Amino acid sequence: MQAVLMERTGGPEVLTVREVPDPEPGEDRVLVDVAAAGVNFRDVYEREGRPPYGGELPRVAGAEGAGTVVGTGERVAWLDVPGSYAARVAASRDELVPVPDGVPLDVAAAVMLQGCTAQYLAADSHPVAEGDWVVVHSAAGGVGLLLTQLVRDRGGHVLATVSTEEKAELARDAGADDVVVGYDGFPARVRELSGGEGAAAVYDGVGRTTFAAGLTALRPTGRMILYGAASGQPEPLQLQQLALHGSLYVQRPTLGTYTRTPRMLRERAGAVLGMVAAGRLDVRIGGRYPLAEARRAHEDLEGRRTTGKLLLAV
Numbered sequence: 001m002q003a004v005l006m007e008r009t010g011g012p013e014v015l016t017v018r019e020v021p022d023p024e025p026g027e028d029r030v031l032v033d034v035a036a037a038g039v040n041f042r043d044v045y046e047r048e049g050r051p052p053y054g055g056e057l058p059r060v061a062g063a064e065g066a067g068t069v070v071g072t073g074e075r076v077a078w079l080d081v082p083g084s085y086a087a088r089v090a091a092s093r094d095e096l097v098p099v100p101d102g103v104p105l106d107v108a109a110a111v112m113l114q115g116c117t118a119q120y121l122a123a124d125s126h127p128v129a130e131g132d133w134v135v136v137h138s139a140a141g142g143v144g145l146l147l148t149q150l151v152r153d154r155g156g157h158v159l160a161t162v163s164t165e166e167k168a169e170l171a172r173d174a175g176a177d178d179v180v181v182g183y184d185g186f187p188a189r190v191r192e193l194s195g196g197e198g199a200a201a202v203y204d205g206v207g208r209t210t211f212a213a214g215l216t217a218l219r220p221t222g223r224m225i226l227y228g229a230a231s232g233q234p235e236p237l238q239l240q241q242l243a244l245h246g247s248l249y250v251q252r253p254t255l256g257t258y259t260r261t262p263r264m265l266r267e268r269a270g271a272v273l274g275m276v277a278a279g280r281l282d283v284r285i286g287g288r289y290p291l292a293e294a295r296r297a298h299e300d301l302e303g304r305r306t307t308g309k310l311l312l313a314v
C-alpha cells in the first residue's frame with residue numbers, strides 16, 4: 001500500500017511517500033481502508049519529535065481519518081490511530097466510532113479531532129451559557145470555525161480574532177458576532193460588546209502572541225482556556241496575575257483527557273457526528289491533498305495559509 005513515512009524527525013521534508021506492506025491487524029484489531037486522513041498540528045509536533053509524540057522510526061505519520069472496515073464494509077472514523085496517512089490502517093474496535101448515514105466519509109475524517117475538541121471546549125472547559133460573551137482566537141482555523149458554531153448553538157456570543165479580511169469573512173459566516181482582524185485591541189472590544197463586563201472565557205489555540213492580553217479580556221472569575229500554541233508557548237504565568245485580573249481560572253486541556261475511555265470517545269464523537277448529520281454543524285474542508293503531497297499540506301498549515309480543515313484524500 002501507499003503510505004507517508006517519517007524516516008527521521010524534522011521539517012516537512014522528512015515526510016516521504018513509499019510503498020509499504022499492509023499493517024498486520026493481529027487478533028484484536030481490524031484492518032480499515034482509509035478514505036481520507038485528517039491533517040493536524042498534532043502531526044506537525046509528531047514530525048518534529050516533540051513529546052509526547054515519540055516512537056520508533058521509520059513509521060507512518062498521522063492519527064485521524066475515516067474509512068471502511070475490510071470484510072464488513074462498516075463506515076468508521078477515528079482520531080487517535082497512529083499510521084493514518086496511508087491507504088490502510090489497523091485499529092482496535094475501541095478506537096473506532098460509527099459514521100452515521102448521510103455523513104460522507106471525508107466530512108467525518110474532517111470533523112473528528114477538531115470537532116471533538118471544539119465540543120469539549122464549549123461544553124466542559126467553559127460550559128457556555130445563554131448570553132455569554134467569549135473570545136475565539138484564530139476563528140477561521142479548523143477548531144475555530146467549529147467552536148464558533150458550537151458557542152452560538154448554546155446561545156453564546158463570539159468575538160473572533162483572525163489575521164486577514166478573508167478569514168474574517170469565514171468567521172462571520174460561521175456565526176461570529178464581531179471580528180477583530182490582526183489580534184490588536186480584542187480585550188477592549190469584548191469589554192465594549194459585553195457592556196463593560198468582559199469575556200466569560202477566552203479560547204486560545206494561538207498561545208505566545210495572545211495569552212497575556214487574553215487575561216485582560218476576561219470578566220471577574222472568567223476562564224482562560226489555553227488549548228494550543230500555534231505561535232509558540234506563552235511566557236510562564238505568575239499566579240498572582242489571576243488575582244489581579246479578578247479571581248480568574250486557567251486551564252490547559254488536551255483532547256486525550258476528554259476521550260480517555262472508549263465510552264467517552266463514542267459519546268463525544270457521536271454527539272459531534274450527530275450534529276453534522278442533522279445539519280447543525282457545518283464542516284469546512286479548506287484543502288484536499290493527495291497522499292503524495294502531505295509535505296505541502298504541512299507547509300501550508302504551519303505557514304498560516306489555511307482555513308478550516310486539511311485532508312489527505314487516499
Ligand SMILES: NC(=O)c1ccc[n+]([C@@H]2O[C@H](COP(=O)([O-])OP(=O)(O)OC[C@H]3O[C@@H](n4cnc5c(N)ncnc54)[C@H](OP(=O)(O)O)[C@@H]3O)[C@@H](O)[C@H]2O)c1
Binds near residue numbers: 113114139141144227
Ligand atoms: N488541546 C487540544 O485538545 C487540541 C486539539 C486540537 C488542536 N489543538 C491546537 O489548537 C490549535 C489550532 O489547531 P487547528 O488544527 O484548528 O489549526 P488552525 O487554527 O487551522 O491553524 C492555526 C491558526 O493559528 C493562527 N496563528 C496565529 N499565529 C500563528 C503562527 N505564528 N503560526 C501559525 N499559525 C498561527 C493562524 O490563524 P490566523 O492566520 O487567523 O492568525 C492559523 O491559521 C493548535 O495549536 C493545535 O495544536 C489542541
